[in-house]
Amino acid sequence: MVAWLANLPAMLPGWLLVGLFCLMGIAFGVILERSRFCFTTAFQETMEFQNPWILQGVFLLIGLSALIFGGLVQLGVVHPTLFRQGWFTIVGGFLFGTGMSVCGACASGQLFRAGSGYVANWMEFVGAGFGGILFALFFFPSVEGPALQSAATTPIAVYQVLGIPPAVWGVVSGGIFIALAVWVRRFLPQRKASGYQEKRFTFSLREPWHPYAGAVALTIVTVLYVLLSAGASMSINTPNTLTIAWLVNLVTRPLGFNLAQAPWFAQGTVNGQVISRLSPLALNQINTPHFGHHLGYVALGLWLFIPITILGAFLSSWRAGEFHIRIPGKPSKLLWYLFGGLIMGFGAAMGLGCNIGAWTDSFAVRLDLSGILFGVGLFPGVWFGTQLDEWIAERIWGFGRTTSVARSAAVRREQQMS
Amino acid sequence: MTIDFAKMLTDLEPDQVLDVRGETCPFPALHSKKMLQKVAPGTVLEILIDHPPAAEETVPGICAAKNWPYVSVKEGGYWRIKIKKTSK
Numbered sequence: 001m002v003a004w005l006a007n008l009p010a011m012l013p014g015w016l017l018v019g020l021f022c023l024m025g026i027a028f029g030v031i032l033e034r035s036r037f038c039f040t041t042a043f044q045e046t047m048e049f050q051n052p053w054i055l056q057g058v059f060l061l062i063g064l065s066a067l068i069f070g071g072l073v074q075l076g077v078v079h080p081t082l083f084r085q086g087w088f089t090i091v092g093g094f095l096f097g098t099g100m101s102v103c104g105a106c107a108s109g110q111l112f113r114a115g116s117g118y119v120a121n122w123m124e125f126v127g128a129g130f131g132g133i134l135f136a137l138f139f140f141p142s143v144e145g146p147a148l149q150s151a152a153t154t155p156i157a158v159y160q161v162l163g164i165p166p167a168v169w170g171v172v173s174g175g176i177f178i179a180l181a182v183w184v185r186r187f188l189p190q191r192k193a194s195g196y197q198e199k200r201f202t203f204s205l206r207e208p209w210h211p212y213a214g215a216v217a218l219t220i221v222t223v224l225y226v227l228l229s230a231g232a233s234m235s236i237n238t239p240n241t242l243t244i245a246w247l248v249n250l251v252t253r254p255l256g257f258n259l260a261q262a263p264w265f266a267q268g269t270v271n272g273q274v275i276s277r278l279s280p281l282a283l284n285q286i287n288t289p290h291f292g293h294h295l296g297y298v299a300l301g302l303w304l305f306i307p308i309t310i311l312g313a314f315l316s317s318w319r320a321g322e323f324h325i326r327i328p329g330k331p332s333k334l335l336w337y338l339f340g341g342l343i344m345g346f347g348a349a350m351g352l353g354c355n356i357g358a359w360t361d362s363f364a365v366r367l368d369l370s371g372i373l374f375g376v377g378l379f380p381g382v383w384f385g386t387q388l389d390e391w392i393a394e395r396i397w398g399f400g401r402t403t404s405v406a407r408s409a410a411v412r413r414e415q416q417m418s
Numbered sequence: 419m420t421i422d423f424a425k426m427l428t429d430l431e432p433d434q435v436l437d438v439r440g441e442t443c444p445f446p447a448l449h450s451k452k453m454l455q456k457v458a459p460g461t462v463l464e465i466l467i468d469h470p471p472a473a474e475e476t477v478p479g480i481c482a483a484k485n486w487p488y489v490s491v492k493e494g495g496y497w498r499i500k501i502k503k504t505s506k
Contacts (some may be wrong), residue, residue: 036471044444049451052481054471104443118442190475192465193482195424195489199474323497326440326468333445389444393452397445 005077009230010292014284017294020228021301024306026220029115029312034205034320035214039107039355040100043382052184057211058360059184063177064219066362069226073367078232078291082155083352083362083370088144090377092351099131099344102388103337107236107344107354114301115313117325120337127311127341128348131243134235135349136245137183138266143167144350145263157370169367177363181212205319225305227367230290233361236346237305242277249278277280307396314343330397341386351377427489427500432464433457439468439496448470451480454503468496473493477501 009017035057039123042055072078083089100106103124105113110128113121123310135144142357147153150232159169190196225234245273249259257266260276270285280299288295317323328334349356351374359378362371436453438446446469459464467473473490477499481488488501 036474038443038471041443041471043449045476045479051448051476051478053475053479101444104445109443114440120442188479189482189483190478191482193478193488196478196482208470272460322470322495324468326442328441328445331439333441386444389448393445393448405489 001074002077005179005227006079006230007290007292008218008227009294009298010288012228012294014294014297018020018296018301018304020224021298021305024221024224024228025305025308026315027217028305028313029112029309029314030205030210030316031214031217031221032108032112032309033116033313033316034203034213035217036112036209037207037211037214038105038112039360040106040109040382043097044101044104044386046070048386049382050187053188053190054110054211055186056181056184057215059181060212060215061176061218061222062360062364063179063181064215065222065360066170066174066177066367067097068219068223068366070167070174070222070367073163073170075141078226078231078365080226080366080368081156081233082366083233083358084148084153084155084370085154085368085370086149086150087375088350089352089358089370089373091379092347092349093374094214095343095377096346096354096358097347097378098388099128099340099342099347099415101382101385102340103344107240107348108309108356110341111236111309112313112316115186115310115315116317117314117323119325119327120334123334124341124344125156125339126244127238127338128237128258128345129267129341131342131347132241132349133245133248133259134342135346136241137262139346139350142264142303146290157367158369159367161369166367173363181215186223205316207320222365227278230303231300232302233353234356236306236354236356237345238277239303241345241349242303246278254350262284270273281339333397335393347381358370421458423491424487427462427487427502430462430500430502432500433461433467433495435464436470437466438472440467443471447476447480451495454480454486454501458501459503459506465499465501466496467499473497473499 004011037057039058042265043056106122110121110124114125148369159166178415199208201210201213203213245259253257260278262272263275275282280303281296284293284296286295287293291298351358358374359371362368424466434457438449446467450465486501486504488499490497490499
């Protein structure tokens, strides 16, 4: 059973793997949309409004996942692909944190908002894709590529450094995060308001979910994702970059510039054929442990998972009667989201992941050091990006679309009294 | 005797209206917070908002932290949140 689960991608038919990732993408979109699950919201609202209403869900997701994956790693069911760590992890985390805070939505948060009709987050998605492309073309070949070859960046598993079994580390770190998830509830200011109704722990498609429900559902998707990819952390920015790059290539390839052959996209050659991230099925030529000849199917599934998440979020918001196209009052805000997305995409590519891939899954799935370093850059980035938002909101945009004195009711009341 | 602020607010006409429909994070909450800081105590501010997280959690959180009474009514695809700024 352990061996079968560890080699799940090799055991299942290739196109079934692709189909399962697509179904999980739908589920991921529904969960994010119904539970309003967004890491940027979690961090930004805790810092800016002292309101950790979604942070409680983030902590529960990490805690539950750490408990489960500590056990799965101990049993040998999962062999997580550990991340290298170095200066690029911290700098990438800072840029990612800045960009996502400028946009108010991280790599995953933008997906459900794009699916719910927020045009600003469509711009963010496009910007993030271009950020990833710029990184691949201009930064990866000369700077980060060599750093990733260095022995100094060899991945470090925290439990190995501490000399304890992974299951024990999973129980310790998972227990801490679950305790945090419960503890932060006391700081929710709205719980003391008389008119406030806390969301129910439900999985109904017709009402919003409690963040705890989102966390439980996301934990299930994470476990399936990792099992079906034989240990990969959830990747959002890379498929985001590939989606935009694939579209860009429709224009640039006929003009003589094929992105598929560019650095980062091209991963090597097999039998004289370039293996590119933009044509993942070519990876099926390679026979690899845990995957057999199904590596290409898994790579395609991991890619499709992300655009299909947007579809899942659309279906969810439409079913709940909440979908409509939303355009910011000031058109210049769309450029702001494009800019933020660009910084976010560049930073995620540099830091080797987003909030989920680089941060959450480091504690929850891989049990490695990279997430701690990513966090060192991430949180100052969140603060800095939020300051940029405040600055531009005050100096450029003022308030909302139609801030107005509707009628001076106070003055009228005074007149009536006199 | 307890004062039913919710009932009172429902009947009150707003002094100012802030329309942040169409906006996404972080601006619905950010604009609301700035506006609430700007208006004088005693003002009734009505916020029109169609961003669920801000309407369901953040704006109620801002009001609760300051003990400002508010009434939130969902009308179709957006919320009308009427807030009485009772203190600085």
